[in-house]
Amino acid sequence: xxxxxxxxxxxxxxESTRKLTRAASAMADAxxxxxxxxxxxxxxxxxxxxxxMDDTTQRVKRHPMETMAATFTLGVIxxxxxxxxxxxx
Numbered sequence: 463x464x465x466x467x468x469x470x471x472x473x474x475x476x477e478s479t480r481k482l483t484r485a486a487s488a489m490a491d492a493x494x495x496x497x498x499x500x501x502x503x504x505x506x507x508x509x510x511x512x513x514x515m516d517d518t519t520q521r522v523k524r525h526p527m528e529t530m531a532a533t534f535t536l537g538v539i540x541x542x543x544x545x546x547x548x549x550x551x
Contacts, residue, residue, distance in 0.1 A: 522529045
C-alpha cells in the first residue's frame with residue numbers, strides 16, 4: 463500500500479516537472495518572439511525616420527522659399543499660442 467502511494471507520488475512529481483518544463487519553455491519562446499518583434503519594430507521605425515528626413519531634405523532643396531515661409535508662419539502661430547496661454551495666467 464505504501465509502495466503504491468509512493469509510486470503515485472513519484473508519477474505526479476514527474477508529471478508536474480514535465481508540465482513545468484513545458485510551461486517554462488513556452489514562456490521563453492514567447493519572450494524570444496516578443497524581443498524579435500520589438501527589434502523589428504525599432505529597425506522599421508529607424509528606417510521610416512530616415513526616409514522622412516530624406517524626403518524633408520529633398521523638399522527643402524526643391525522649394526526653399528516655400529519651406530522658409532511655412533516655417534516662419536508656423537513659428538508665428540506657435541509663438542502666438544504660447545504668448546496667449548502665458549498671458550491668460
